[in-house]
Amino acid sequence: MVRCSRYLFLRIREIVTLEGSEKQPMVQFKGIYKRFGNVVAVEKMNLDIEEGHLVTLLGPSGCGKTTLLRMLAGLEDPTEGDIFINGVRVNDIPIHKRNLGMIFQNYALFPHKTIFDNVAFGLKYRNVSKKEMREKVASALEMVRLPGVENRMPSQLSGGQQQRIAMARAIVIEPNVLLMDEPLSALDENLREEMRREIDNLQQELGVTTIFVTHDQREALSMSHKIVVMKEGRKQQEGGPQEVYNEPVNHFVADFLGHSNFIGGQIVDVKDDTVKVKIETGENLLALNKGRFKEGDKVELVVRAQRFDVYLPEEFEHDITANFFEGRIIDRSYMGGEVSYFIQLANGREIHVISMMRTRIYKVGDDVCVQVAPSHCHLIPLQ
Ligand SMILES: Nc1ncnc2c1ncn2[C@@H]1O[C@H](COP(=O)(O)OP(=O)(O)OP(=O)(O)O)[C@@H](O)[C@H]1O
Numbered sequence: 001m002v003r004c005s006r007y008l009f010l011r012i013r014e015i016v017t018l019e020g021s022e023k024q025p026m027v028q029f030k031g032i033y034k035r036f037g038n039v040v041a042v043e044k045m046n047l048d049i050e051e052g053h054l055v056t057l058l059g060p061s062g063c064g065k066t067t068l069l070r071m072l073a074g075l076e077d078p079t080e081g082d083i084f085i086n087g088v089r090v091n092d093i094p095i096h097k098r099n100l101g102m103i104f105q106n107y108a109l110f111p112h113k114t115i116f117d118n119v120a121f122g123l124k125y126r127n128v129s130k131k132e133m134r135e136k137v138a139s140a141l142e143m144v145r146l147p148g149v150e151n152r153m154p155s156q157l158s159g160g161q162q163q164r165i166a167m168a169r170a171i172v173i174e175p176n177v178l179l180m181d182e183p184l185s186a187l188d189e190n191l192r193e194e195m196r197r198e199i200d201n202l203q204q205e206l207g208v209t210t211i212f213v214t215h216d217q218r219e220a221l222s223m224s225h226k227i228v229v230m231k232e233g234r235k236q237q238e239g240g241p242q243e244v245y246n247e248p249v250n251h252f253v254a255d256f257l258g259h260s261n262f263i264g265g266q267i268v269d270v271k272d273d274t275v276k277v278k279i280e281t282g283e284n285l286l287a288l289n290k291g292r293f294k295e296g297d298k299v300e301l302v303v304r305a306q307r308f309d310v311y312l313p314e315e316f317e318h319d320i321t322a323n324f325f326e327g328r329i330i331d332r333s334y335m336g337g338e339v340s341y342f343i344q345l346a347n348g349r350e351i352h353v354i355s356m357m358r359t360r361i362y363k364v365g366d367d368v369c370v371q372v373a374p375s376h377c378h379l380i381p382l383q
């Protein structure tokens with residue numbers, strides 16, 4: 001029933017949208033600042049979140065992720081700026097009237113209440129009959145794949161199961177927005193992976209707009225419609241997972257997501273399809289021309305560790321010698337399905353290369369050739 005009505009609601013919205021009216025973001029932060037004394041926790045935050053999307057706030061500890069969620073939830077007032085939910089300014093609307101589901105790191109189940117009472121908690125203040133309450137709780141437990149546990153106590157469930165109960169409690173009220181603050185950080189690696197998939201499925205099934213906080217890049221990349229990368233209270237970049245990973249706008253984003261090599265240089269030639277960059281060590285490297293830089297610009301080349309191809313000199317048969325280096329393996333470590341190498345190049349630089357194990361494995365001391373395609377050389381401004 002819950003699923004059906006939500007589906008119909010989404011379809012109607014979709015049809016209305018197709019007929020031309022501007023689609024209203026479900027959540028909008030406009031010019032948000034939050035200061036605690038001298039600490040600026042969130043600065044100049046403008047962010048739109050589309051209905052039905054799962055958006056991840058990603059960034060290092062202390063960058064303001066929790067503070068942003070708490071302001072949306074009504075647990076904290078912004079120092080400046082406006083917050084809208086479904087087009088309605090909510091700055092002055094109290095927490096219980098914002099209709100948000102919240103899940104936090106430590107589940108926060110009531111230990112002395114049954115699972116039924118835990119899940120039904122949010123319904124108690126909502127004028128719901130006993131019968132309806134039982135139905136809604138049963139349906140929420142079914143959605144998190146734990147039907148029939150109403151009479152158990154939280155201590156009788158595993159960590160992963162307790163986290164699912166926390167999810168059931170959050171979705172039972174059919175929230176406008178689901179807020180999840182590092183919900184998986186208390187779980188071990190295998191369970192995290194499983195729960196990540198479950199949250200993903202549940203979110204898609206319900207179509208509920210979700211804001212998910214993490215500082216785990218894999219979590220962010222695997223689940224999100226959009227990733228918002230934050231640093232020291234400021235948004236650095238927002239975009240789809242592939243966009244943020246492949247087209248980072250600055251050093252911080254490139255460094256935070258993935259293993260990157262940074263090579264400083266200056267643009268010396270601009271052609272239609274490529275730009276030539278003279279790098280610190282004197283060589284010229286080619287990168288694709290995406291129209292962002294002109295001759296003379298100082299840049300950093302970002303090359304993901306996975307993007308270098310490594311060969312033994314006698315194996316290297318390519319005619320194209322662009323973006324080619326000679327070097328020697330100085331360190332090697334196995335990482336399950338891949339091997340991580342540090343390679344000292346003949347020009348004195350050290351690079352990090354991650355190679356899938358489908359090719360041969362090199363030893364420390366092997367002389368090698370390294371090449372990277374211009375399409376894998378991403379340019380960012382030198383900061
Ligand atoms: N109530 C408060 N009083 C004073 N400073 C605060 C308060 N809450 C947060 N801060 C500060 O605001 C900044 C942002 O904190 P926040 O908890 O939002 O970071 P976070 O990105 O969630 O970090 P983490 O990944 O560690 O959870 C930090 O410098 C923090 O110390």
Ligand SMILES: [Mg+2]
Pocket residue numbers: 065066067181
């Ligand atoms: Mg936090």
